[in-house]
Amino acid sequence: MKKIFLALALICGVYTAQAWNWVYDQAALLLAYENMTPAAQTELKKYLGEDYSKQVQTFQKARKAGNLLESAEWEQISLDMDLKPVVADDKNAIAQLEMAVEVVKNRATKSNEEVALAMHKLIELTIAMHNVGNISLEEFPYSKEDFEFQQSAGGYGKKEKFRTRKWKHFWSYGFSVFHSVWSADMHVRELKVCRGRNKEQYMAGSIRDWATDMGKVVKPLYEWAGPDCYLSRLAHSQYEELYLDGVARASYRIAALFNEATK
Amino acid sequence: MKKILIITIAFVGALGVYNAKAWGHQAHGTTAYIAEQHLTPEAKKKAHYYLKHTLPYYASWMDAWKFSTKFRQVNSWHTGVAMEDGVNYNMKSSKFPGRVMRHLVKALAELGDGKYKNLPDSVVRQRLINMIHYVGDLHCPCHINFPKETFPHYRYSLNNNGKRLSFHRYWDGSLAWQGRGEWTYEEFATLVDKVSPEQVAVWQSGTLEDWGRDIVKLGHRAHEITTEGMDVSKMTKEQKAASIALTDEAILMGGYRLAYVLNTIFSDGNIKTYNEE
Numbered sequence: 001m002k003k004i005f006l007a008l009a010l011i012c013g014v015y016t017a018q019a020w021n022w023v024y025d026q027a028a029l030l031l032a033y034e035n036m037t038p039a040a041q042t043e044l045k046k047y048l049g050e051d052y053s054k055q056v057q058t059f060q061k062a063r064k065a066g067n068l069l070e071s072a073e074w075e076q077i078s079l080d081m082d083l084k085p086v087v088a089d090d091k092n093a094i095a096q097l098e099m100a101v102e103v104v105k106n107r108a109t110k111s112n113e114e115v116a117l118a119m120h121k122l123i124e125l126t127i128a129m130h131n132v133g134n135i136s137l138e139e140f141p142y143s144k145e146d147f148e149f150q151q152s153a154g155g156y157g158k159k160e161k162f163r164t165r166k167w168k169h170f171w172s173y174g175f176s177v178f179h180s181v182w183s184a185d186m187h188v189r190e191l192k193v194c195r196g197r198n199k200e201q202y203m204a205g206s207i208r209d210w211a212t213d214m215g216k217v218v219k220p221l222y223e224w225a226g227p228d229c230y231l232s233r234l235a236h237s238q239y240e241e242l243y244l245d246g247v248a249r250a251s252y253r254i255a256a257l258f259n260e261a262t263k
Numbered sequence: 264m265k266k267i268l269i270i271t272i273a274f275v276g277a278l279g280v281y282n283a284k285a286w287g288h289q290a291h292g293t294t295a296y297i298a299e300q301h302l303t304p305e306a307k308k309k310a311h312y313y314l315k316h317t318l319p320y321y322a323s324w325m326d327a328w329k330f331s332t333k334f335r336q337v338n339s340w341h342t343g344v345a346m347e348d349g350v351n352y353n354m355k356s357s358k359f360p361g362r363v364m365r366h367l368v369k370a371l372a373e374l375g376d377g378k379y380k381n382l383p384d385s386v387v388r389q390r391l392i393n394m395i396h397y398v399g400d401l402h403c404p405c406h407i408n409f410p411k412e413t414f415p416h417y418r419y420s421l422n423n424n425g426k427r428l429s430f431h432r433y434w435d436g437s438l439a440w441q442g443r444g445e446w447t448y449e450e451f452a453t454l455v456d457k458v459s460p461e462q463v464a465v466w467q468s469g470t471l472e473d474w475g476r477d478i479v480k481l482g483h484r485a486h487e488i489t490t491e492g493m494d495v496s497k498m499t500k501e502q503k504a505a506s507i508a509l510t511d512e513a514i515l516m517g518g519y520r521l522a523y524v525l526n527t528i529f530s531d532g533n534i535k536t537y538n539e540e
Contacts, residue, residue, distance in 0.1 A: 181318070182319075183448075186447065237324075
């Protein structure tokens with residue numbers, strides 16, 4: 001019954017968990033790996049295998065196959081009016097990540113499957129909590145929904161054309177258009193150039209601090225964004241920085257979590 | 264009416280580029296990637312400092328945002344024009360299309376000889392973003408237009424399995440038409456960038472006027488390979504090879520020259536526009 005409810009909820013878009021374009025997720029993990037301690041790298045490979053870099057979006061794949069449907073809830077974060085994370089239960093990325101860190105820390109007493117699942121959480125839920133589409137702000141109720149908006153498709157003035165897009169989908173796939181043949185390695189190089197200088201800042205703090213960080217990043221968006229809003233080409237261009245920022249933050253923070261959990 | 268027609272054609276053309284992963288994305292990105300591999304450490308450091316991104320990141324910026332009202336003026340900065348003799352490049356064309364070289368000359372005048380140091384970072388950044396695209400577009404074989412008075416026979420279309428295909432659309436998306444539409448920049452660099460130092464020296468020598476003559480030759484070769492009415496789905500092995508060779512040369516020449524432009528700017532030098540300067 002629960003599975004049916006969750007499947008229906010998924011269809012209705014209540015828990016529409018968002019990943020990024022696959023290659024961005026892979027890039028985030030590759031860059032994270034570069035910033036892990038040797039011990040963390042060893043443990044990652046031990047539990048997820050030598051092809052660890054392809055171990056992204058596994059929850060998404062599982063859900064498509066009808067498994068782990070509850071993982072859609074794990075990928076969400078909610079922030080209150082003061083941008084403090086709301087962690088009332090374990091149905092959110094923050095609680096799941098905190099639990100996953102403990103599992104990896106205590107991996108000697110856990111089964112391989114449990115540790116592998118926890119490592120997947122560290123990777124995929126850290127990525128998820130940095131995707132604008134997964135962040136709900138109490139101040140802006142529609143931030144929880146997947147609303148439609150109008151995105152510029154080019155043209156000038158009155159002749160400008162707009163396409164109807166879904167907000168959450170846009171924040172997952174709307175920024176890969178202009179870099180469509182980029183490899184994950186190319187994205188890694190780009191992330192290092194455009195955000196490498198912020199590495200220490202991104203890696204510092206706790207999971208809850210990171211959630212508040214993202215709230216501060218996302219809040220100005222919702223000052224104007226909402227159902228039926230219009231997004232110009234220029235705004236799209238400017239938000240690509242925000243998107244990359246999310247990928248970079250997620251990447252360095254995956255490394256921080258692995259380093260912490262394998263100390 | 265004419266204006267509306269031009270805008271409509273440009274808009275439809277851009278959508279084609281956008282959808283076909285054409286020169287606009289893949290070839291521009293590859294050109295910028297090749298250039299980045301051949302920057303001096305100093306030039307790379309400075310380019311990254313101003314851009315805050317890699318070169319390929321901004322390779323298609325001008326294509327992406329030319330339809331934004333704020334950047335409307337850049338829409339006409341992508342193509343060049345040959346002189347009536349079909350040998351020389353029209354260096355001063357102010358017509359649309361035809362402005363790309365004029366804007367490259369202008370950008371070099373603003374940034375070269377160490378002048379970039381006196382400009383606000385944001386201005387240097389925008390000029391660099393534009394230049395990354397200019398040099399790519401300059402070398403695209405279909406971005407050189409030939410005067411209709413002396414080259415009326417260059418105004419034709421191709422076809423793809425019976426459907427009309429513009430000459431421009433084929434060459435803009437030539438990597439995709441050649442079955443290389445999914446190649447990453449690294450793949451192209453690994454497989455194709457095997458240029459000898461002697462060839463690089465030839466490409467990077469001379470003035471912009473000399474470069475223009477090379478670009479006019481690229482344009483002629485494109486017309487020799489894809490002739491009027493040619494069905495691109497039925498190209499012979501030799502025609503395909505010639506098409507691939509031209510695309511590769513255009514991307515590599517553009518990439519090495521973009522590297523040279525940036526290396527020159529960031530070593531406080533400049534590139535002469537004319538031989539008789």
